[in-house]
Amino acid sequence: MLNYTFRRMLVAIPTLLILIIVSFLLMHAAPGGPFTSERPLPAQVLANINAKYGLDDPLYVQLWEYLQGIIFHFDFGPSFQRKDQTVNQIMAQGFPITFIYGGLSFIVATLVGGTLGIVAAVRQNTIIDYFAVGVSIGAQVLPNFVMAPLLVWLFTLTLGWLPGGGWNGGHWPNLIMPVIALSTSYMASIARITRSSMLEVLNSNYIRTARAKGLPERTVILRHALKPSLVPLISYLSVAFVGMITGSVVIDIYFSTGGMGVAFVNSALNRDYSVMMGITILIGALTILFALLADLLYAWVDPKIRY
């Protein structure tokens, strides 16, 4: 296990380095520097600014400085468009918001989807099962950018129950629609995966033995079938996590929740490369970390898996 953890880390670290280097090189491949503008600065001023930010150094020196900043000081440098802010400040504004509703969506999707899948499997070929299967097929075609406007149309414009956007300090009515919009399609996938793995477990020999011993159905399902049927879910959870972080960009734009997605899209539209890179790298790090955790959890839970 320790050996596996170590080997798995050996993949995670170069992955992150590659991500940083690729985004760094991409940024430098872009035409024009951060200080070229419509009204060109006097050559001497431009040279001074470039010298101040180290932009006249050779590329590898800049890359090294950038890497050092991130690794040793967690510093992503200044924003090129918003001159008074650093990338860290911009990310610090949005991250907690994204974290709150993203985390909530993740929990909701896992709990609701998991429950739905298990109930559907236990009550296979009943109306509950058909409902669960129907919902999970339907939700496949309802990604976050489709759910968001439909929810606003229903709950804000037609019924007038919920505010159509804004963050409002994370007050719960403002949270409902973002969480539903973000979690629906993942909830559906989780329900589908849980249902099929639960069905497989329920058809296995040891469950037949448990039933033959005369155990009550409750005990059979909760004590014997539940845990192994959740194993396939683990590897999907890291996929869902990435999807939700990506989807938060849509939520931030459509519901004006003010999370990191707004900063990302605005920086993309304004060509604020350092902010884009910062967010890409931060999210990449989270993604890699989460995939690592999922893999380790998987190896720990399922003793059959040997690496």
Next chain:
Amino acid sequence: MNTTEVKGRSLWSDARRRFFQNKAAVAGLIALTLIVLISFIGPFFAVWSNEEIDWDVMGSAATLGMPSFASGHYFGTDDLGRDLYSRVLQGTRVSLMVGVIGAGISVLVGTVYGTVAGYVGGRTDQVMMRIVDILMSIPFMFVIILLLVVFGRSIGMLFLGIGLLSWLDMSRIVRGQTLTLKNKEFVEAARATGVSTPTIIRRHIVPNLLGIVAIYATLLVPAMILTESFISFLGLGVQEPLTSWGALISEGAGTIRYDTEWQLIAPLIFFVITLFSFFFIGDGLRDALDPKDR
């Protein structure tokens, strides 16, 4: 002696029969065919082109831009007074093209990569699959957007970005399948009779991969369409006057507060029907071609 030959049933005719017994898959195939036909033939019945602005409607889309046959705007207009019917058909063509080409790239690259890794095996395989592992744990949506911003937004760049991310899954699936095929007796027989490696891959491995590749390719098309729609929804995808489902849904979503719900519904119907069709066809193909269920 009975000399009438028993007519053999090939794998593919069996699969075809199973596929056409699946009602959802056939319905999906019909719906998809209709959507494709409409998107190519529909423009001949359009009164307005996708770039023309109906100046009478511009600015008062909520009252005058309703879907109506009298004005020639079958699906209504958008806020600028552009005909939604023409725009939806045009967006449909772009989205379908992105989906099909994206899936095509992934089939080509993924199959070649996966077959080579699986067949050659050993250290080559390990290195190649490690690379896939590394690429897979990169948040690709953000990298695609980075690419689009740095190199300018164009359909070509979009294809490149989507192509970059799409072949990874395919290569894993193909490699797994190749590993099992490689040890089958008929491959061993071919090797024993001195057939060269490229010929074995071309004649014996790849034809046996076609089934599984077809299944995943069908499921990749909607995945590509979703990716493109996501990017276009954020306004970072295709550029005006071209449009796509994502861009149209985004426009409709943005103006839904002004009682112009048809701007959302029209592209959404095409989007939903197409995705459903692809999922059903993919499931049908899986049932028809997957050797596990035989």
